[in-house]
Amino acid sequence: MVMREPVVRVFSAVTGETLSVLGTVFLLSTSVARLMTLVSQQCGLPVSSFRLSSPTGLQLYDWNRLHDYAIDLGATLRLDTWDGWAEFLRGCFLGHRLTVQRHLSRERPVMRFQLRVALYIAASLGHLDLAGWLLERGVRVIEPVGVHPYREWCHQTAHPDVAKCPAVASIERGQLTILKLFIASSVLTLACRDPQGRDPLRIALQYGHRECVSHLATRLCSVVVLPGMALPMRTYLQIKGWVRLGQRRAASRHCMGLNRAPFRTRVGDTVLVDDFTLPKMSSKPRRSEAKAGIRIPWLQQLNVAQTLARRSAQHIG
Template sequence: MRIFIYFEGSCELFDVSPTQTVRAMKQMLKENFLVQLPDDNHVQYFLELTYGGATLQDSWALCDVGINSGSAIRCLIKSEQNPVIHVFNAVTGETIPVMGSETLLHMSVAGLKTLVSMQCGLPVSAFRLSSLAGVQLYDCNQLQHYGTAVGATLRLDSWDGWVDFLHGCLLGHSLTVQSHLSDEKVVMRFQLRVALYIAAFLGHLDLADWLLERGVHAEEPVGVHPYRQWCHQTAHQDTGKCPIHVAAENNQLLILKLFVTKKPLTLACQDFGGRDPLKITIQHGHRDCVRYLANKMCSVVSLPNISLPMRIYLQMQRWMSLGQKRVSSVKCQYGGDSLKAWVVDMLLVDGFSQSKMSSKCRKADIEPRGGIRAKALQPLPPISNLLSLSHLPFKRTPHQKRHIFQPVNPSDFKEMQKRHKLDRKEERLNKINEGDKRGTSTLPPITMGNLSRPVFVGASPKPSKILTASLKSSHHCGHTPSENAIYCLSIASTFTEKPWFKQLSIARTLIRKCVPSRIPPTWTGPFQISSLSA
């Protein structure tokens, strides 16, 4: 078949095979147009073919995506910047690429932690960076002091026993977060602040609402771990960042509305640079957040006997909060329950004590939380010993019950078996009668062999073959047919210049060609399962 190729303002006609792959097509275009891609270690150049508004993958065949004779394909030279540093996240198992130039190697470790925190969503006080050899990177040093080269891989580790807790925060599951909180009160309060930070970063509205009800404040900085409170002078400057600032940076409008509705004082909360949430949203160009915060700052607060502008009301609230903090500090000084670390608590100093940040899972509790110790099970003797002791006479201790063993005739044993079967039948009949009385009935177990596969009438000349092909491909790649269908529909939806029926035919062709074998293990896709029934 003949197709048209557009490249750098020129259009040429090519005779190609319908089964030719996109990779072979690119090689043919390089030889025909004499394309020479620059060789640069920092920037990668490659050819990209687009058809119908979608980018063609190298493993696809032309007929799989509906390219017929007379179609037009656009060819472009694209460049992709290689990451300067890779950071392996031990919490999620993902690798975070850090983009930039080679001057990134001359920055401090604290600056790198800020970039990593803005990508992964974890506060800087919840993780540390180290090399693959296990050398910890301290904030005050530069990357070049550790011999970090371009393309190097660093490791991100969190506090020991925090992996499951952070997974719950990243997914927004409040029950998981609650079940993995620390037993120490000061550590638990720090974990709650970390959870609200992550919820504000990712926009988990339910988790943020639950944390606010627990007493966590959106205008309160995350701070440092209680084990490092005595060394706060050397703490990272981002430890003073509040969840309200994180929500403003990441354009989380619903989270901002929740914080401001719960406590209007968050509008006047300033970060370490003296910026309030409105200034942060203006600098990042988030129009919806700027519009909402500006309307709030220009609004009027109606009190029972007076109406005040929002700025004056915020100033009054700030004075009241300062007074409350002073009163609470005095109470804690004279016997109150303080939430800060004591002198007898654990103290971690960089370079002098062993680090407690290696992403280890929490150890299993030896004793249950109820306070009752679990009894150790006595090991059973080997079977050979039991057989050798069977001929010995039985001795009964005073604390043991008396067991009498009598011989049983074979006929009596058969009668006992019959009675046991009759009793079981009577129990089944009683259960069925009880279910009928309640209006329920038990159904027999369903096996996959008895089920008939559905047939889509009118979808294609032989729709059953299409379904069989999808089932075979799903069995081959280890995914369910619904996952393969969702993945193929998402690929077909990238052909934005094609009508919906044409995209559906492309998805069917991809299913028949076993293209879904390239589905990543953690891919979910933009489509829902309910969209397949439509």
């Protein structure tokens, strides 16, 4: 029996709004991962950009079930994002490109992750200007959002939806204009897959987005004209896929296989260990020094200290 009242509510620390998750009472016995997927689809955030916690403040982990946390019918959960990300995500929700630019991280791996998150949100909410700017920055529409660099080491326990790409998000939400932009940017959008292995046309059919279905079917039935030949779109997509796979393998060999390893954390990088390190997903605002981008390497710190010591000695003398 479908409930008229929400099974659970989710308060978003990013927007200050409360989402209502509808369904049956059996949702309380499902996995946290399933709830994360439902919340992601409703609010437009990729699952790797937020966490959920119980009314008592306990973090909900994907591999557990909701009843493990004694969550009652109608309970209000809390959605938090990475510390220092609230302003960035609000800019993404509003489609404000300048706000997104201003609040990008100074850490390059984190910034690249943020750009993928931003394109995913733009695809979900239909922000054409933001999506176009991100494509100009080189963000790929068929590249999975993935996980935060702080959690790359634990990729084996990551939520399956971290493999979802912005192109899939646009189809799930029925964003036809964004979908057309993505196809124009990369024809391989027509051949992308979601974590369950479904192609774009099947996804659009399942969600009942008729305009997306019509556009995808038209493009898939079209012909690609090349010098001296004409190929059906499906054949052309297969060839493009083979070429892309060959390029990736060649790049992996050239880099001595480093690109094949999902574990890219290096000595000195921040890593998060569940239940052992303090969470960095409590929606805390950015500190003033982080906003200004002030980062002084240890060698520069040493030089500054030596300069101050010399000036102090000269003053005393």
